[in-house]
Amino acid sequence: xxxxxxxxxxxxxxxxxxxxxxxxxxxxxxxxxxxxxxxxxxxxxxxxxxxxxxxxxxxxxxxxxxxxxxxxxxxxxxxxxxxxxxxxxxxxxxxxxxxxxxxxxxxxxxxxxxxxxxxxxxxxxxxxxxxxxxx
Numbered sequence: 001x002x003x004x005x006x007x008x009x010x011x012x013x014x015x016x017x018x019x020x021x022x023x024x025x026x027x028x029x030x031x032x033x034x035x036x037x038x039x040x041x042x043x044x045x046x047x048x049x050x051x052x053x054x055x056x057x058x059x060x061x062x063x064x065x066x067x068x069x070x071x072x073x074x075x076x077x078x079x080x081x082x083x084x085x086x087x088x089x090x091x092x093x094x095x096x097x098x099x100x101x102x103x104x105x106x107x108x109x110x111x112x113x114x115x116x117x118x119x120x121x122x123x124x125x126x127x128x129x130x131x132x133x134x135x
Contacts, residue, residue, distance in 0.1 A: 010034070011054075011091055015083060015106070016098035017041040019049065025098050026052045037090055039083065057086055075105040080112045087117055094118045 012029065014036045016022045022040055026049060029036050035054045042058060050056050059082060064075040083095060083106075095117050097106045106113070108125040 010093045012036040012094045012096055013039060013083065013086055013090075013092045014053075014096050014098055015039045015102045017101050018099040021098045023049060025096065036096070037086060037092060039086060055090065057082075075101060077109050077112060079105055080109040084112075084114050084117075087114060092117070094120075096120060 012034060014022055014025055014029075016025075016038070017040065019040060019042045022038060026036060026038065030052050035052065037055045037057070038049060038053045039057045039059065040049070041060070041064075059079065064079045086092065087095065093116070095106065095113065097103045097120075104125065106119060110119065113119070
């Protein structure tokens with residue numbers, strides 16, 4: 001049986017293109033004594049994100065963007081390769097996509113992620129686009 005303190009041993013990669021959402025998620029994880037790794041599109045991150053994380057990585061939002069549809073965007077599969085690279089380097093167990101573009105990208109290319117990476121429950125990529133068409 002796993003103890004509650006075991007969650008502190010996991011390594012989490014927070015994946016996002018929205019620094020405001022990221023800050024809130026990182027603060028909550030810090031309150032649980034978890035310092036996550038961060039993959040973000042901000043070249044100059046909030047100073048506090050660097051303090052409250054183990055390592056901060058960034059990516060160029062426009063280079064990774066695959067779909068410029070203003071209603072719903074997602075990133076290229078190379079974004080997933082970047083996630084895999086960071087996860088291998090730091091032995092990351094959990095990938096936590098935070099904003100809509102990251103969630104859609106992870107759900108679209110989830111089969112490209114390494115098998116040992118855990119994800120939160122996310123909608124199937126096709127279901128996301130069905131919802132978009134309804135709204």
